[in-house]
Amino acid sequence: MNPDSEDALRQSIIDSCLWMNTSGLNQGTSGNISVRCGDHMIITPSGIPYDQLHPDMLCCVPLNADPNPVARNRPSSEWRFHQALLNAKPDQSVVVHAHPAHVTAIAVQRRSIPACHYMIAAFGGDDVPLVDYALFGSSELAELVTKAMAERSGCLMANHGAITTGNSLARALWRMEELENLARVYLLAQSCGTPKILSNAEMAEVVEAFGDYGPTD
Numbered sequence: 015m016n017p018d019s020e021d022a023l024r025q026s027i028i029d030s031c032l033w034m035n036t037s038g039l040n041q042g043t044s045g046n047i048s049v050r051c052g053d054h055m056i057i058t059p060s061g062i063p064y065d066q067l068h069p070d071m072l073c074c075v076p077l078n079a080d081p082n083p084v085a086r087n088r089p090s091s092e093w094r095f096h097q098a099l100l101n102a103k104p105d106q107s108v109v110v111h112a113h114p115a116h117v118t119a120i121a122v123q124r125r126s127i128p129a130c131h132y133m134i135a136a137f138g139g140d141d142v143p144l145v146d147y148a149l150f151g152s153s154e155l156a157e158l159v160t161k162a163m164a165e166r167s168g169c170l171m172a173n174h175g176a177i178t179t180g181n182s183l184a185r186a187l188w189r190m191e192e193l194e195n196l197a198r199v200y201l202l203a204q205s206c207g208t209p210k211i212l213s214n215a216e217m218a219e220v221v222e223a224f225g226d227y228g229p230t231d
């Protein structure tokens with residue numbers, strides 16, 4: 015990637031982080047974003063407020079090795095699952111992680127989101143799965159996330175938050191926003207009765223019809 019386009023990419027990651035916070039999808043510095051860049055990933059640094067980020071403060075981490083221990087800024091503490099997902103999903107170039115309130119409320123109950131709405135198909139199947147609890151930043155969490163997302167582009171993380179992927183920043187962010195909306199609808203529907211869940215056959219039909227539905231960059 016030439017230096018100009020890598021600079022533009024770094025700025026678009028910062029803009030995406032700022033948008034996640036102003037849209038209410040994330041709070042403080044708890045979310046993080048990575049984008050594949052050749053055999054590396056550009057990832058947000060640990061513990062720096064988004065509104066203080068400059069493009070050169072983002073971290074460049076190899077996809078096949080640990081981060082440089084003497085780099086000026088440390089990558090997000092969640093770099094392991096970002097790296098594992100980008101390696102496991104060569105067709106996906108972006109990983110977004112956040113703690114949206116409604117998704118996290120369901121994850122705190124340790125439940126997945128079933129096919130309560132046809133838009134669940136935006137995540138590749140008939141549910142958005144729940145990943146078992148593991149310590150943030152751990153290799154165990156990276157393994158659990160990668161396994162749960164083998165056939166999916168979104169998941170809930172027990173007592174933690176959510177992850178989405180995409181082949182562009184726009185698509186990964188769209189999925190995170192959509193996931194939070196689905197979680198809100200599911201919780202609202204449960205508050206006034208028992209939600210009806212779409213059948214496997216109905217969802218298979220939607221997944222088939224979906225194709226590459228969603229925004230492009």
Ligand SMILES: [Zn+2]
Nearest residue numbers: 044112174175
């Ligand atoms: Zn987190």
